[in-house]
Amino acid sequence: MFSWYYISGILILTGINLLTVLGLSLLTGFTGLFSFGHAGFMAIGAYTAATMTMQFHMPLLLALLLGGVVSMLVSLIIGRLTLNLKGDYFCIATLGFGEATRLILDNVQYFGGSRGLPGIPTYENNEYLAIVVFINVLAIVAMVFLIRSRHGRNMVAIREEELASQAIGINVFRYKITSLAISALYAGVAGGLMAHYLGYIQPIMFQLIKSTELTIIVIFGGLGSITGSVIGAIVLTFLPEVLRTFFQWRLVVYGAAVILIMITRPQGLMGGKELNLKAIWRWVKRRRGGAENDSSAIS
């Protein structure tokens, strides 16, 4: 019923979403900063990478990396200007940044204005899926290492209690801007991947609704959980596609699914917990030992 071509296409889109969501997970889930402008970073990465391969015939991977780096540099400037803002205000500033980026792209004729940039080189699905998977594996491993390091723990401390982190001597600003820069790098690379999958890009792809979708995935999966973000990205990219036969009802179901999760599990699917072999083993053990010895389950 579903051809491999169709499924591999969705898998590629899932990978692209996942990459951005991983970065956003660091910023929102682990550092506690909400962003509604990450589509802007994707756009910067997408347009940079596309220009590089089209105008300068740069190899794909290099172009992707450059897209990520440019996006990261922009985030450093944005971060300098806005990271001193508290909570909601930072959120609104990122929203402004995202929309401003889109409007600027709308008006730059070099990038095709609002009609967008067609004719970006594309690749065969299987080959491209391999590239996407490779980059995602790399991104996940790097993220897990970062979060388990001293730097990752500092970011969690800032999320938990910013003032106390400051009082014990953590350089709060530096960790916030690092977190933002890494998330922008991920988003930038993901934007480049998107450009070379679709073959054309338009500013309208990167509007507020895209940023919101990304943040929803992070919250749906659970703040402070990498596995949660992975599961969230997979479920929420596949869901609208699986429901495509229901046509106009699919987004209603999508919305209902998100609301249902928020009501039943406000902390998201995984909420601060990771799924790994150790956790599964502990769960199995508790299941088996639970009947005979209740107290061991708690300790």
Next chain:
Amino acid sequence: MLKVEDLNVYYGGIHALRGVSIDVEQGQIVTIIGSNGAGKSSLLNAISGMIKYNGLIEYENKTLPHHAHKVVKSGICQVPEGRVIFANLTVHENLKMGAYLRNDLKKIQEDFERVYELFPRLKEREKQIAGTLSGGEQQMLAMGRGLMSAPELILLDEPSLGLAPLLINTIFEIILEIKAMGKTILLVEQNAFKALSIADKAYVLEQGQITAQGSASELLKDETIQEAYLGKKNK
């Protein structure tokens, strides 16, 4: 030890501190008293580099850096108002966080013991999640965490806020003990009577300006201060 000269702090158009100058000498308890919104917390936040200011702040004859993490490194630590602790960590982990900038393991271990000696309650609750402590215990934990950074100068912001009278007495006794350990303390308090009775020197802050200063015992006897802050009517 600490010298603040002509300090000005602005919040947008509001001039919160107007040319404040204070002096803190080694080994003393210096207190800043004043009513709500007088600028007491702003003064502490400026010293610890958490807010922007104009003016000179010198610590041991060197200008204090303007970044919070560098201030902690130079030996000043703030215990913020309202028991700001890591609620999801245990008591022991919270104290460990206090030693974030240090790597002298042996001395850290010694300081753990000292803090637990000073606050036996924390020792009893070593493994408890900090968010489940009572208000007074959380205040003790915040102070203990401050001590774990091995500061020379401790900035205490309203340690008695929202605590039961009996506990307030305990907290003030502990402040005296911390002084006996050789630390210098800058204490901001609304409870003027308590603060004046343990301090060596005091400043009165009113609407962003120092309006009176002197030894604590003198200010305790001063009639206008008694009337304004200690609730006595002089006729």
